[in-house]
Amino acid sequence: MDRINALRKRITSVDISKMKRAQERLDALTKPRGSLGKLEEIAKLIVGITGKENPVLEKKIIFTFAADHGVVKEGVSAFPQAVTGQMVYNFLSGGAGINVLARHAGARVVVADLGVASDLKPDKRLIIKKVNYGTKNMSEGQAMTRDEALRSIEAGIEIFEEEFSRGSGIPPEAGKHGVDIVGIGEMGIGNTTAASAITASFTNMPPAQLTGRGTGLSDKELENKIRVIEKALAVNKPDAKDPIDVLAKVGGFEIGGLVGVILAACARKVPVVIDGFISSSAALIAYCLEPKTKEYMIAAHASVENGHIFALNHIGLKPIFDLELRLGEGTGAALAMGIIDASLKIMTEMATFKSAQVSEEAQ
């Protein structure tokens, strides 16, 4: 916890004065004021986060963390648990949705095993930071120990820091960013159940409203999933004032890992693109640990999963788009990176009214 607290103290607010100057620059460009809507907001925010007047997002990383969930014993997923590990191999060989969309965005996918239930074949592209072989069944007791929750967050911090120093070949102490922007994604059969329970803990909303069909449950299976979450909350009584307690009782190792990435990225002034519902449950925990993390978050999209919008609302984030996605892995975050890049190009490449000799609007 000391390490996490030390990191929290390093997270400062974004640079409002630079954001104001960015808006002035945007207003001088050959377009009616504000007519590029969210693109202008995003560009301004990236300036505020990075503190750079002309940020360029060259080094993009999607962190896709995998872990298993003991609660799958309760029949909360349409897919067998073995799929978590199988998908890790798919990530490594480049055939998953996130690989395709990350390539499209010019991003690298960093895959880590935070707690897959089986031992995965060694692969130099796979980071192993296994906290345990899957969580325990949260409907019978807490998913992990408090110590495991802390270790999962610390594992995420370590993974980010390794990439950060590796990214540019410059040691972190030099203060230069080796990572320009990160997206957070995940894979874990059963993890929409964890995300629903986490979101219920922080928002106090009934699980029936926050729980969705995940990878594709029937009506009956959805009813069961809701009952399982209700039971998990009743058995564990997660304390919303103690985000580590929530993570330990109803969370997952990949979710904890992503909390660590968020904290570490914010401390390094690196924008964090939040993917779907599970990523947002990690964002919720990070936000409740340190509210300033919100200023560094960009919500990529509104997921089909019922609970997602409530998680985003609780933090105070608005998604950039709604493409009816519900895949996870970081896919929505990767797509959003294309739009974020576009927003920065608008700010840096467009002509001004003056330079293009275009008349301005009547005041």
Add this chain to the structure above:
Amino acid sequence: MDRINALRKRITSVDISKMKRAQERLDALTKPRGSLGKLEEIAKLIVGITGKENPVLEKKIIFTFAADHGVVKEGVSAFPQAVTGQMVYNFLSGGAGINVLARHAGARVVVADLGVASDLKPDKRLIIKKVNYGTKNMSEGQAMTRDEALRSIEAGIEIFEEEFSRGSGIPPEAGKHGVDIVGIGEMGIGNTTAASAITASFTNMPPAQLTGRGTGLSDKELENKIRVIEKALAVNKPDAKDPIDVLAKVGGFEIGGLVGVILAACARKVPVVIDGFISSSAALIAYCLEPKTKEYMIAAHASVENGHIFALNHIGLKPIFDLELRLGEGTGAALAMGIIDASLKIMTEMATFKSAQVSEEAQ
């Protein structure tokens, strides 16, 4: 009109059987069925439109057509009329929003003068198909003659066909596409007034509901704009059953040109990405001329302009995203192309459950 009618006859329905096969392929990929939402819908549609199993959108064009509007005399815009021509130069020198976003999408911008009020400096990158020096003031009589309306559409057809044959170096008769996808955009001070009047004509909705602030009108100026549109409709009585009549009475030359591009692209089985409100008013005219054009249209975004969603609803199109844009020029269409590219990569680059040895969901 003969030429337009001949083109209409060449527009056939999209290939439903190939779309079904595309969905089967999408369902075999390593993701829960349907979990990539709109991306899957878009990929399937591009297969249906092009008739290609693995479409690749290499040659992308944004057609940005410019023209002036006599109705600006009524004070319907915050910008002076001279800006239309000034922005054409900005398009040619690459400094406008559409240039930046087209480069981002890997698209070429084709700029044409369909009826700017002044003579523009000759430039080999500028296509001149001036129908007239701006339209007449629609609040006093029809904006253009019926002959001019037809000529504006024909000009658009010609511009598309020239690009189509140029695109690949293969003559159009060979049946090979020289253009893989088009976006339509525009520039014309006063043209949200025309778009509002066109949309009111086809939807029978009151101008007060369809009229927005364009480039940034005050409350009082907006009231005036609504009255001007009401007057234009009362004076001209455009006949919704005769789309050419609507174009002639309350349209614009750039809008007519875009109608021509839509018709020509559909006849060549090229997908058409519709930008914002003005582009959608061209789409409305094309749809009312030939309803099958709808099958080739992809609505990029939901604009801030009030009338836009009503125009899209009338055609039956749903926008891909809402980034609160209101710039026009084709900017939203260019952004959408990035997402369309991503959707095709998903279909062609992702591993299947079988190839990746991932277990499928329980049936």
